Every structure is written in C-alpha cells, then in structure tokens.
Amino acid sequence: MAGEIPDLIAQERTGTGKGAARQARRDGMVPGIVFGGDVDPLPINLDFNKLLTMLRKGRFKATLFNMKVEGHDDVRVICRDVQRHVVKDLPTHVDFMRLKRTTKINLFINVEVEGEDVAPGIKKGGVLTLVRPEVELVVTAADIPESLVIDISALEIGDSLTISDVKLPEGAKPTIDRDFVIAQVSAPSGLASQDDDDEDTAADEVPTSEMGPPDGEKSDD
Known part of the structure; x- marks a missing residue:
C-alpha cells in the first residue's frame, strides 16, 4: 500500500437536514456524508480544527483515508467534495466515497x-x-x-x-x-x-x- 494510510476519525451524526448540520457547526464540527460501497450513506461530523489542518497541508482529495466511526467497521474512503463558506472560504460540508477493490x-x-x-x-x-x-x-x-x-x-x-x-x-x-x-x-x-x-x-x-x-x-x- 502507499505507505501508512492515515486515520480519519469521525462521529456519526444523529439527525439529518439543515438543522442538524447547523448544530454541528455550532459545536465546532463540520458535517459530512460517506456514500458508496453498496451500503446506505452515513452522515458524519468531523472536528473542524483537525479537518482545517489537513486541508491546509494540501492534496486532501488525493489522499486515501482509513475512516474510523464508533460503532461501524473501518472503511477506506477518499474525499470527493469539500463545500466552503462563500466569504470565509472555510469548510462547511465534506463528501467521502467508500472504495471498492476495483475503484x-x-x-x-x-x-x-x-x-x-x-x-x-x-x-x-x-x-x-x-x-x-x-x-x-x-x-x-x-x-x-x-x-x-x-x-x-x-x-x-x-x-x-x-x-x-x-x-x-x-x-x-x-x-x-x-x-x-x-x-x-x-x-x-x-x-x-x-x-x-x-x-x-x-x-x-x-x-x-x-x-x-x-x-x-x-x-x-
């Protein structure tokens, strides 16, 4: 494998919709979603400061992550989209895709x-x-x-x-x-x-x- 795959720790987000996403941001989190892999999408929250640090290092969308969510099996994911605030340019939502072996x-x-x-x-x-x-x-x-x-x-x-x-x-x-x-x-x-x-x-x-x-x-x- 390409060296040691970095862990990406997330929390399962309870509730969906704009209200739950706003609450996550107030709590210092960034809402996101994990999709693909022939299973249901999983709404998640990521620590804002840790995510921002990783984004500033660059190549976030070209990095393979081992996502760890309590209560779920670890899964390899890659970022597919980062939505940002139109004025502050800070992350507001992140989309991750589960990877199949043939992806x-x-x-x-x-x-x-x-x-x-x-x-x-x-x-x-x-x-x-x-x-x-x-x-x-x-x-x-x-x-x-x-x-x-x-x-x-x-x-x-x-x-x-x-x-x-x-x-x-x-x-x-x-x-x-x-x-x-x-x-x-x-x-x-x-x-x-x-x-x-x-x-x-x-x-x-x-x-x-x-x-x-x-x-x-x-x-x-």
Missing part, C-alpha cells in the same frame, strides 16, 4: 531511489535532483503501491530519468500524458561555475585583429 482513484505515490551508490554520474561528483519526490498515478484501490521505485544506477552527469523509464505497478498509469522528468544528475555547482568562467575567459582572449576595427574607424583594406 480507480488518483493518488500521489512517493518516489524511492535505487542505485545512487553506483551511479557513475554521482561517483564523478554529480548531484542528484529529485524533481518529483511524488508522482500522481491512477491506481485501483486494491493495488496501491507503497512507493514508486526508480533506478538511477546508469545515470551520468547531465542524464535525466523520465516516467517512461519507470516500471509502473500493474494497472497504474500517470495522470500526466507527457513524458515528464522525475530525477536528474547535474554537475556540481563548483564545476558549473568554473565552466562559465572558462567561457568568459575565452571570449576575453579573442585577438583584436579578429574583432574588427573599433566603431567609427575604417579598415585599411
């Missing part, structure tokens, strides 16, 4: 690097840059990989590794169509600066005769 979802999968200790570019002093420490993939709920492993053991200085170089988990595909870069090996900054200095020196050493006469003077030819 297709978008998730950010952590990238794990292999071969860094033998990569020729690294041995020569090159610097590894992980352009994408996470890659968003379309995966099935039953086959979520723990990580996306990339092998950089053959990379030289100046080489890049793209998504097409990576063996993806069965049934997974990237959400971006183009062949994007995941990692690259660059020359160390000191060497890059030295190359720039060499280029500047070479330009300064061009003989005057090759540069032509000064502005405003005519050639003898």
